[in-house]
Amino acid sequence: MIGLRNFIIGFMFIILIVSTIMAEPGFDAKTYESGNRIWDEDMSDTYTWTPQSFSGFYYNPDTDEGKETLTIKDIDRSIDNGNIEYVTEPIVKEFECNSFGNYSVIGFMAERYFTGYEEDSIMNNGFSLLDKKILIRVLIDDDESRMIKSGIPLVLEEGYEFRVTEYAASGDDVMVALFKDGESIYETILSEGSTFTYEKDMGSAYDIPIIALHVDTVYRGMETSTISIDGIFQISDDYISVVEGDEFGLMEIETVDSDKITMVNSNYVSLKKGKTFNLMGKINIEVGNCDELRFALAVDTSEPGTYELRGTVTQDEKYTWTPLNFEGLLYDMDSGECTETLKLDNREGRTIKCGNLDYITSTINTSFEYSGWDDYESIGFMGEKYFTGYKAKSIVNKRVSLMDKGRLGKILIDEDEKHTLYVGNSLPLADGYSFRIDEISQDGDSIMVALLRDGEEIKSDIINDESTYTYTKKIDDEDVPIIAIHIDKMFRGMETDSIFVNGIFQISEDFKKVEEGDSYGKMEIDNVDKDEIKMSNDGSITLGKGDTISIMGDIKIKVADSDTVRFYPFQEIKVAVEGLPTQIPTQMPTTEQIPIPEFNIILLPVMVIIGLMFLLSGKKV
Incomplete structure (x- = not known):
């Protein structure tokens, strides 16, 4: 027993x-969210977003085509049913591989979908999936040259692989096979200049090519034989239905035909202060937390992938981008403050001469998430938010400015979540730091704490409850807090002792240098003072056809592959697979995620x- x-x-x-x-304990990956053209009460109560002004909508810069629009009528805190209308139409597009001809594609709720083959393309007679009321995601469309040897597979999307299995004894014929999840599903014989296609039934659409590869050359050597592939097109082997009455988020499909999809909101939509909600697909609406109605469309960038935050497209010789028309620049939805400006003073043909592209940004007062601390000073710099200084009587007694020292600090943590911390436990911070409680005094009025980095103790202190713990670094003979933790209360129990933390602020100690003459990409700092940074291009910029030009930081300019000089600025955001974040964590464990010893x-x-x-x-x- x-x-x-x-x-x-x-x-x-x-x-x-x-x-x-x-x-x-763990951190939530940074979820990147960015408004585009922001609507506020100074604008018309009927407003339309287009691909030229909202980067979530599909746009082809080479042909200046984009057929998605979202119109809201009678804008107010409550939008009646039927007053949000979304319309999208297919666009004919060339395959990247010229041998394939053309196909049609449609932007649908911030994603690109395949809608059919044009005549004399991969399918000679052409075909429209919209007639069958289905859409399929485009996975690959490129014209890169690839050499494929026997026994070495060409890896495609969704578990598919293309392999060369055998070469003919003479001539340029070659036997190939397509595999799915390791199993052979299709074999055929190809020759030089031919196109391999694999067809599949998709709902009520039959024999639809979902994979196409163009064989450029077949090479037979004495020891090694290869084939050269110079074009791949692949669509998903899964599809979505688009039938009248289908609902996507708050929107419902009203009509579908071969030329257009129309959706409207089937119920009223509330634009509540501080609310961010999904409208449909990857398109969210973000509402400012303020009495004045202010909101924007935003692309949901929480899923792994690469996202392009695009500025308004222009053909003008003079143009100005602000956070209102370029979501790569920083904007505070709650206060409406935006200080970053990218200004094209003049363009001569395809040339922007030295000094004709200006960038200006200035500091703003920003509230800590923890309301017990006063405001701090921040700045948007090349599309990212940076800390520039503490105001007097905030975390510090006297004003501390990083701008005066020619530096900016990346904000790592700014939050007012509540955390319960027990004796012996550590609260993880960013950059390898952690905050540990060692002991609470017998009278419960003070506490012994320690700050660690990479597991090694670097500082110990005794602090009181309802106080702010700070850890400083000396910069130009001045102590600058890089970590601040507000202790709300202490609790001394019969069996366990604990403290409650309700405010954390941390900046990186790897400061960004900003001094006159410093260069960032093609821009050079002309002037830095206590509240403003000015930059301009220090050399000519050529807007070549189809070029992508790095301007500064993560901000680039994309030029249309067209005789018309058409271009736009953009910022590329990469979101890693969950568990492999590429950004520093921005959220701490909550009270439900009580830190424990390693x-x-x-x-x-x-x-x-x-x-x-x-x-x-x-x-x-």
């Missing part, structure tokens, strides 16, 4: 192990065995 006491001890031991592993996974098997021994032991303890 298993001893009851041993059973309980063993059971609790295993529960402790499991809960320890599951409670490991757990050594190597000890897991030993601890489990000990627990099982208690469970199975018949001896008394």
